[in-house]
Amino acid sequence: SQTIHQWPATLVQPVGSPLSLECTVEGTSNPNLYWYRQAAGRGLQLLFYSVGIGQISSEVPQNLSASRPQDRQFILSSKKLLLSDSGFYLCAWSVSGASNQPQHFGDGTRLSIL
């Protein structure tokens, strides 16, 4: 069966520091991959999605970037964190080539910026 892993689960970072969050999927090949952010008490906002290695699409302009160095690895990064980057970051995957298939989420990383 397929599994998705995100780490770390919790992260506290100072303003201006860099960020790297990692997500990996097991048990499937060439998945679609997604990064979402959920601000406190708000809905999920899609940040990036990827349909293949090196293929990244950004949904909203922001202080973050994403990369997909391997088929089942998706990384969210920032060079300098802002206070507004605080939130709950979620990685998700779905079967490629079948856009009606559901997305499956990891357990998320709760990021606090001080």
Add this chain to the structure above:
Amino acid sequence: DAKTTQPPSMDCAEGRAANLPCNHSTISGNEYVYWYRQIHSQGPQYIIHGLKNNETNEMASLIITEDRKSSTLILPHATLRDTAVYYCIVRLFTSNTGKLIFGQGTTLQVKP
């Protein structure tokens, strides 16, 4: 993607069926209905999805009205662990972005 309307909160007695309604009156013919739930501090969990036929899996049943303007998620025997925020989402199945738009959802409280 069509918008959805859900009641903000509902209660259900443990062991009873929980029926969560969703209104999606502007849904178009090729948009699917998805249900997710989110337990506090966890990622959303996929429950079920459908286009126009009723669907059932090990977690729940999805009943979609004939005109597709509304649907109901049924948890047949609710337990305390089913307490969560439930989201109803409609999405174009040909959507290139695959973006899921989560609304405010329904907070289901299962009570002993």
